[in-house]
Amino acid sequence: MPVQRIKFYQTGSFAVGNRLLDPDQRSVQADTERTNSLTMGHRACQGCGEALGARYVLDAVMRATGNHAVTVNATGCLEVFSTPFPESSWRVPWLHSLFGNAPAVATGVAAALKAKGRTDVRVVGQGGDGGTVDIGLGCLSGMFERNDDVLYVCYDNGGYMNTGVQRSGATPHGAVTTTTPAGNSFRQGKSLPLIAMAHRIPYVATATVADLRDLEYKATRAMEFHGARYLHVLVPCPLGWRTASSETIQIARLATETGSFPVFEAVDGEVTDVTRIRRLRPVEDYLRPQGRFAHLFGDTPRGDVISSIQAEADRNIRTFGLVETTEVS
Amino acid sequence: MPEANSHHPYAITLDVGSSLANKTGSWRTERPVYLDRLPPCNDACPAGENVQEWVARAEEGDYEAAWRQIMVDNPFPAIMGRVCYRPCETACNRATLDEPVGINSIERFLGDEAISRGWSVVVEAPPTGKNVLVVGAGPSGLSAAYHLALRGHQVTVRDDSPEAGGMMRYGIPSYRLTRDVVDAEIQRIVEMGVRLELGTSVTDLGDALVDFDAVFLAVGAHVGRRADIPAGDSARIVDAVSMLAGLAKGEQPLLGRRVAVYGGGNTAMDVARTARRLGASDAIVVYRRTRERMPAHDIEVREALDEGVRMRWLSTIVYAGADRVRIEKMRLDESGFPQPTGEFEELDADSVVLALGQQADLALVRDLPGVEIADGVVQVDGRMMTGHAGLFAGGDMVPGERTVTVAVGHGKQAARNIDAWLRSATYEHPERPELATYDRLNTWYYADAPATLRPQLDVARRITSFDEVTQGLTAENALFEARRCMSCGNCLECDNCFGVCPDNAIIKLGPGQGYEIDLDFCKGCGLCAAECPSGAITMIRERS
Amino acid sequence: MRSQIEGSRAVAETVARCRPEVVCAYPISPQTHIVEALSVLVASGELAPCEFVNVESEFGAMSVAIGASAAGARAYTATASQGLLYMAEALYNASGLGLPIVMTVANRAIGAPINIWNDHSDSMSQRDSGWIQLYAETNQEAADLHVQAFRIAEELSLPVMVCMDGFVLTHAVEGIDVPSQEQVDAFLPPFGPQQVLDPDDPMTIGAMVGPDAFTEVRYLAHAKHLRALEVIPRVADEFATTFWRSSGGLVRPYGCLGADTVVVALGSVLGTVKDTVDELRAEGVSIGVLGLTTFRPFPYDAVRAALRGARRVVVLERALAAGMGGIVTADVCGSVPDKPITTVIAGLGGRPVTKKSLRGLLTDAVADRLEPLTFLDLKHDVVERELS
């Protein structure tokens, strides 16, 4: 199924739905018949970006596969808030095994389906950033390298949230977590999208909950490929980021508009498209509303840290060509 | 020992969607509520058009519905689309984002579409048996007549001119407002059963106030303000409104090749541009202040300059001769007031046209008991009623901005109140909702889209004919332009709330029906309100 | 048909005839020959349909098996020693989720110090992982146990570990009757999973369970193991009627009836033990042997019945619980709490258990001269020097 990117001048064309569009061009989330893969009654915090992102991704996958997808979930908030006995919020086939093995379990599912000739059923593995970039990295890298027919989705909320907001390999520079009380002194060490690309897998993409159209496009596009695919979705966590529950999407948007989180896609290890920043802003606009960065703006402001975060964003903008004028040829 | 369930191992395997048993609505301390805020365009429209609503219809491509929505408030969409000074666009929130929505050009498109397709208005209200007299068939009088007719009243409009339209016909030049448009939109009102009695000067209201159940006065302001300029015997000094009216009636004003226009308002621009079209090689506007302080709208000044009109700012005419005028240079003092400098200059001019504003001829009401006149205009209350019971007034003859749109608004407002007054009731204006200010919007969701420009005739054509300068939009452009509207403060059914709720707590009711909050599951995170592009959701506190 | 064949190869061929649909492999001695052989069978198309997945770790291997099994495929893997420990977390998960995975453990010591040779430290360390553990005495039994393991696993929805001694069995070439495809097909029906990840019948597998239900979940897991105590002998009986060969079951008494002394052991050491006991019995010593084929679930009743007449019990252990002693002893004691039990720790890290040493040991045992915890062939001079 070819996917057309909606890029036309129209009221609300970045909004979830659009009553002016042909029904087949409308987003999955605008559809009252959407799967609601993760349905109501789950116990995610108010305004949880991960709950939102998971529904966005899986509903798109369900549409793309004609409801023929199964899910494997790593331990983490997403798993805990969705399946405390006796209630499950999933409406898709879903399996949870462990924290660090979701990619391998997904491989097993894919292998089983292949052996059984059920090529109509597609497999999605998913987990938090801790489960993905840290403890699950070995299994994930193996899955990539074997090019198993799995879409793996990382919901990146920049820390081990389920265990009470500890630092993970995806925690950004400067952020306070319960294990980096003075602010994370490491640079954002692991860019898993780049690591994934280094495996030369068919498809790698990043997205955020702030741009549903883009996210759905990528989840859908991912299902056009066979083999290992990786989708890295930024999902702000009001609890861990110390933001208001209503700010989740706004914060994700600021992450992209400041260059802190590059949004792009790559085929066979090469970047093929980047989502340009529409209204470029300084990183400070992104950092300031978040309580986890409050110490940078406190009584002894940490201009040094802020400028180093800005430098990191500038690097993203340069290397990915996030701003039209800085496009690299 | 047998297992609890051989297919679903106890507790480890669960049924899908079983979490519906967990009503997370109990977590909530705040609740989202849908509301309609007042869009700034609506707020700014002197005719009280529901701009946002009709633009929304146009966005859908339902031009007739859009047009009918305008007609609820204003019977002259095609005229508006040509002469309105567009306060809506000045107020438009989109101006803060990029450029205002071309509301006026869409309105013109809709108005023209209605004329070419012959859309008409049917009076559905049963006849009330009440008779209302309207004096003056300008925009204000005709607007009142239209709104009164819609409500089932029998309306008679008397006007002393040979044709209806007031300044729309006898003031505004035809290269800005073609007369076929004026004819068509007035004809539509006549077809609703409004009686037009033209060439009838009303000089006394005594009988009328007895014969009619109510009277609406809208005689405009037609008397050109004079300036005492010492002049030679052979100097040709004419008044702008008379000159334009004469032209409209088919006269050929004799202005000569070099014309000095005195004044800095829109009328001055119209006269200068008209002079160019009549063959003047030189049309010079003489104005005592600077360009920035000119009351004329910027676009009118620009178009005049485009057409070769010259400007003499900071100048007053101190003497007019047969073929030249003497001007004195001025300077602005601290308070911005022009002061003479004692420096003089001469300009070649075969004629001087005075465009210094108009005064209302209020002879008609001067002696009526109760009617109060101040600053040269008739005073009215909030109902547009004069101090004389049953006598209402509006348009240029009452305080306020003197524009076609204000006049139309007055007509509508007067009609509502006359209607109520005839029923011995009072008209209650609906409560004014909170303004949908820019900060209420989440503009990220609107695609970047520059405004569509209306095509214009090239200058050579403009100065040799009275052809309409500004052209209309094509249907495609009109649609594009309409879709730039952000639907400020009003749900545009973009499904954003439906999408962004992490708890699926928004129920989509279907096209035109909007949405509902499922309070069983809404945790009150506020994402829907924060991400509503148009600011049509607010959060209200339920408990602390 | 009986042929001269390496133990690993026999197991691989037998497993292949059980038609696993997913096999995952990660190398570790002494297990490696098994998955190598399977990879050849898959590559040649002899075993099909089957996905052979080269994983990046044993943790990955067990995780792939978990996914495959949950998706309704018959899944198999093999490991040993460090590898088994590396998959520990996933072992508990597989059993907790009730996934009938079959795994060969080619028993090997665990480090440090690193040691590639045979003992039972690895599988013993996972005795409480919720897996059924079967121990093979011979390579024939090792092969046979795999066929039975799939039956048992799938009937109970529980994973099964088939333990065979590393090198001693895995690398030994001997005459083995590898079950034929027809026989296996007749014995082992296709896998009908009790729950499966399927878009046509979506369900949530692997919920989080809190204090309100966790005890019951564990109770039910225990109940399943108790049911295994009935299933395992029944499957062994059926096996015998299909294959005309006796293997598997819970325990294997050898001359226990009327014996004053009974030696309890698991795995390949039973061969040497039986040889030694034969000699002693010929000399008039009242001694028998009890082989434990099933160690998890622990067959308390069967052990108690076999030991009913014994006056003393010697448990020969191939692993040591430091600070405690014999692991198997503790369980045997649970069966016969009143009988005197001596623990003999033997053959750690590949040290040969010779008939000569055994004979001396059992002679002492019969004479009640053994310490309650005895280390066979312990170099006393070394340890005394180190301890002084």
Ligand SMILES: Cc1cc2nc3c(=O)[nH]c(=O)nc-3n(C[C@H](O)[C@H](O)[C@H](O)COP(=O)(O)OP(=O)(O)OC[C@H]3O[C@@H](n4cnc5c(N)ncnc54)[C@H](O)[C@@H]3O)c2cc1C
């Ligand atoms: C040159 C010029 C250009 C303009 N351009 C614009 C523009 O581009 N946009 C804009 O919004 N506004 C413009 N205006 C202003 C606008 O035309 C007026 O504000 C508007 O027409 C006022 O409407 P009205 O109904 O109050 O009066 P009018 O339009 O003046 O109508 C009054 C009518 O009453 C009739 N009448 C008067 N006395 C009597 C009587 N005693 N008995 C019977 N009939 C009588 C008159 O003949 C006339 O027909 C312009 C004005 C001028 C002069």
Ligand SMILES: Cc1ncc(C[n+]2csc(CCOP(=O)(O)OP(=O)(O)O)c2C)c(N)n1
């Ligand atoms: C092997 C293992 N180590 C640690 C844990 C504890 N643990 C459970 S969830 C979690 C954090 C998950 O973080 P992440 O993957 O980022 O997901 P999030 O909760 O942030 O969505 C941790 C550390 C575990 N369950 N298993």
Ligand code: SF4
């Ligand atoms: S802690 Fe963060 S990620 Fe976890 S449920 Fe709450 S908001 Fe979501």
Ligand code: SF4
């Ligand atoms: S964007 Fe639309 S609703 Fe908002 S002020 Fe402009 S025209 Fe009115």
Ligand SMILES: [Mg+2]
């Ligand atoms: Mg996380």
